[in-house]
Amino acid sequence: MQSRPGRPQYPPRSGGANITSAVGMQETAGRIRARRTSLFTKTVMWVTALICMAFLLGSLAQAWSNSQLMQQVQKEQQRLEQLQADHARLAQSVNYYKDPSVIESEARQQLGYIRPGEHAVVIVSGDNQGSQGAAQHPGAPMQPNFWQAWWNTFFGQ
Secondary structure, eight states: OOOOTTSOOOOOOSSSOSHHHHHTOOOOHHHHHHHHHHHHHHHHHHHHHHHHHHHHHHHHHHHHHHHHHHHHHHHHHHHHHHHHHHHHHHHHHHHHHTSHHHHHHHHHHHHOOOOTTOOOOOOOOTTTTHHHHHHSOTTSOOOOOHHHHHHHHHHOO
16 A cells, blocks of 8 residues: 555554454544544534523513513603602692782681781680580580589589
């Protein structure tokens, strides 16, 4: 056999594990290269598959995160609308109470204020004793006052 310069020659394997070595044939360089190429191809495919899976999982995580953010944005927009409605109501109240006649009316009705030179008039009906009688129900028993309670304690009814 002539040896070629581009092709390395390998000695036959000892041990008889390969059928070709039992016959006396050596494994060709093409077959060795094909085995190496096959291992390289498998490695590249596995690495590519892992990278694709990583991108897929990353995309799914990003989509889930986006949906969570959208829900939070919607909730905050509803809260903003509610706060804007409250602000508008309060601004309307501010404008209402800026009017001097409203301030005077509120002071007279709720606080009993009068202008200087005016006299307050309190109307009490004759059949009831002031506002106390009007506050009690007609069927409810009357509460005894302080002196009546002492009288009842010492002398009974």
